[in-house]
Amino acid sequence: MLAAEPGAVLVAGGTDLLVKMKDGKARPPALISIDRATDMSAIQDTGRTVWVGAGCTHASISRSRVVAEKAPLLAAASAAVGSPQIRNRGTLGGNIATASPAGDTIPALIAMDARIVAEGLAGQRAIEAGRFFLGPGRSALGAGEIIVGAEIPCDGPSDVWAFRKLGQRQAMSISIASVAVHARLEGGVLSRVAVALGSVAPVVVRARRLEQALEGERVTAELLAQVCPMAREAASPITDIRGSRDYRLAMVEALAYQALYVAVWPDEVHEPRAKWAAEAGPSLDGVSGPCVRHGRGQLHRPEQPQPKTEPQTDAESEPASLKATTPGGDGDSIRVRVVFFGELAVRSPGGPMTVDLPRGSTVADLYRRVELADSSYVVALVNHRREFDDKVLSDGDEIALMHPVGGG
Numbered sequence: 001m002l003a004a005e006p007g008a009v010l011v012a013g014g015t016d017l018l019v020k021m022k023d024g025k026a027r028p029p030a031l032i033s034i035d036r037a038t039d040m041s042a043i044q045d046t047g048r049t050v051w052v053g054a055g056c057t058h059a060s061i062s063r064s065r066v067v068a069e070k071a072p073l074l075a076a077a078s079a080a081v082g083s084p085q086i087r088n089r090g091t092l093g094g095n096i097a098t099a100s101p102a103g104d105t106i107p108a109l110i111a112m113d114a115r116i117v118a119e120g121l122a123g124q125r126a127i128e129a130g131r132f133f134l135g136p137g138r139s140a141l142g143a144g145e146i147i148v149g150a151e152i153p154c155d156g157p158s159d160v161w162a163f164r165k166l167g168q169r170q171a172m173s174i175s176i177a178s179v180a181v182h183a184r185l186e187g188g189v190l191s192r193v194a195v196a197l198g199s200v201a202p203v204v205v206r207a208r209r210l211e212q213a214l215e216g217e218r219v220t221a222e223l224l225a226q227v228c229p230m231a232r233e234a235a236s237p238i239t240d241i242r243g244s245r246d247y248r249l250a251m252v253e254a255l256a257y258q259a260l261y262v263a264v265w266p267d268e269v270h271e272p273r274a275k276w277a278a279e280a281g282p283s284l285d286g287v288s289g290p291c292v293r294h295g296r297g298q299l300h301r302p303e304q305p306q307p308k309t310e311p312q313t314d315a316e317s318e319p320a321s322l323k324a325t326t327p328g329g330d331g332d333s334i335r336v337r338v339v340f341f342g343e344l345a346v347r348s349p350g351g352p353m354t355v356d357l358p359r360g361s362t363v364a365d366l367y368r369r370v371e372l373a374d375s376s377y378v379v380a381l382v383n384h385r386r387e388f389d390d391k392v393l394s395d396g397d398e399i400a401l402m403h404p405v406g407g408g
């Protein structure tokens with residue numbers, strides 16, 4: 001159809017293209033929708049590589065157990081895209097084809113040495129991700145070709161990775177700068193180091209001198225602090241509405257340090273990646289970890305459930321009506337799991353918590369319990385649905401608390 005219809009443009013999720021059409025920046029004479037080409041949305045472990053079809057949405061990639069195990073850096077990058085709505089529609093193929101230096105999956109694909117597979121009437125060809133992107137909006141994709149997927153080498157047991165993105169907000173935000181790290185760590189020594197920088201040059205670039213400075217070295221926090229300024233050398237950022245050139249340079253150095261640190265010492269930093277590894281399910285719909293941790297007041301964390309024989313240590317500080325009787329799932333009480341996002345996550349460094357409440361408790365009771373009752377800017381998703389304060393909670397509910405984004 002592409003060959004037969006000159007000027008026709010593919011549309012997958014439409015999250016990039018339709019915005020451009022509404023702004024008058026794209027006026028294609030015809031659209032060819034590929035969003036129901038189900039053979040393009042397969043994710044397969046082929047042994048040495050993982051195949052991720054171009055039609056896979058960011059939501060499906062970030063929730064895929066295969067991707068979480070074999071190419072977790074891509075799962076992290078996909079989970080950092082936009083918002084749940086955008087991740088449910090936007091596809092890997094659309095992200096690649098848009099060829100934006102701010103495209104979140106691109107640094108990940110480049111750092112993982114992925115190959116992008118394109119197909120046209122002349123057949124299929126695979127192009128290294130590092131050679132695919134030629135400029136903002138320009139790629140090696142030929143006329144009449146379609147991206148069918150990406151082939152990613154499977155992570156081995158010694159491979160480490162991290163993705164860090166700084167946007168103007170924690171969600172629904174295009175990167176001001178981003179960094180994807182992929183490397184091998186054996187006996188404390190780094191090898192095959194790849195550090196890809198997004199949003200700081202016309203295309204995603206590798207920080208080659210930084211990579212070389214780490215290659216074969218025993219990694220320490222001091223070494224990282226010493227070499228990460230080299231990330232600036234690879235960057236040639238512009239000043240735009242999202243950030244100045246100087247700000248981007250400073251941030252790309254900071255993000256490179258954070259990403260390398262998290263890759264090497266993942267257990268020291270609480271971030272959503274722990275969730276991808278632990279439970280590749282619907283609750284993976286997270287956002288990129290906070291880039292800077294401000295020293296805000298710590299959120300009061302109710303005690304984790306104690307064995308029945310031990311007294312509740314903080315019982316006096318709880319409103320009498322909310323005292324848990326017997327924790328979890330018995331006749332009088334329910335147990336819910338609470339995850340804090342964005343700013344709220346910064347105030348809750350210990351990650352998701354389990355909260356016991358009397359049966360019949362509502363979202364408003366939960367707000368009181370976690371000392372958020374006075375904030376009018378908190379919303380609750382109960383089992384992924386937006387719920388209001390009078391929603392009665394049930395045993396086992398998963399509750400995400402966050403500030404509303406945009407119009408709420």
Ligand SMILES: Cc1cc2nc3c(=O)[nH]c(=O)nc-3n(C[C@H](O)[C@H](O)[C@H](O)COP(=O)(O)OP(=O)(O)OC[C@H]3O[C@@H](n4cnc5c(N)ncnc54)[C@H](O)[C@@H]3O)c2cc1C
Nearest residue numbers: 012013014015016017082090091093094095097103104147
């Ligand atoms: C509010 C909002 C927030 C966003 N946030 C982010 C973000 O945080 N990070 C980020 O990276 N992006 C973000 N985006 C951009 C966008 O959502 C992603 O780039 C998404 O992956 C695009 O995929 P799509 O399927 O919607 O592409 P579409 O809009 O359908 O297509 C985009 C372009 O790719 C072409 N195309 C699509 N599929 C193929 C294919 N298989 N082969 C060849 N060409 C193809 C289309 O012809 C079109 O030119 C955001 C967009 C919006 C509207």
